[in-house]
Amino acid sequence: LAKTTQPISMDSYEGQEVNITCSHNNIATNDYITWYQQFPSQGPRFIIQGYKTKVTNEVASLFIPADRKSSTLSLPRVSLSDTAVYYCLVGGDNAGNMLTFGGGTRLMVKP
């Protein structure tokens, strides 16, 4: 079972780019990397998913090196509303591969 390691917390300021790195040294061949965002009193919300190289959508970018042992979520020009907990998940190959939420990274965006 792939385990993920993320920083417990990060601080940033409005308008800055934020990069959150997740380590997953024992990622399996069929595992995907998925990031979620969670605000207080709400369920997590999907941000982005990738397998290798780089994925970009309207919210974020996901960078995955060739060895896939880590990944970096990049949030461009954060605002106060981006203050949340960000989770990195590895797995989800639809073969009973459990999806495990780790402790997440608590991002605090300051004015």
Next chain:
Amino acid sequence: DAGVIQSPRHEVTEMGQEVTLRCKPISGHNSLFWYRQTMMRGLELLIYFNNNVPIDDSGMPEDRFSAKMPNASFSTLKIQPSEPRDSAVYFCASSFTSGRVYEQYFGPGTRLTVT
């Protein structure tokens, strides 16, 4: 689409009582997930259904917990008997799965308090 619907939103019960949480997934999704979130343990996957069939229930804490999905539009998570340590927020999520699990859509959660 109304999104994933969970009921009740809040439940307060006494130890020993039966508790039933309900979930209606998004129409067209073929996978359903039950999670539990506490401050101490974070967000834990309890059980995962694919096409109404439980794929893995190894996250279910013990025999007091049971989950069913009688059809594609309804699932229940039952705790009998409930204990104070079951107090948590229980989330239901659904997704479309084909070769891999695509993005999960989470419901608003049910906040359970067992006294």
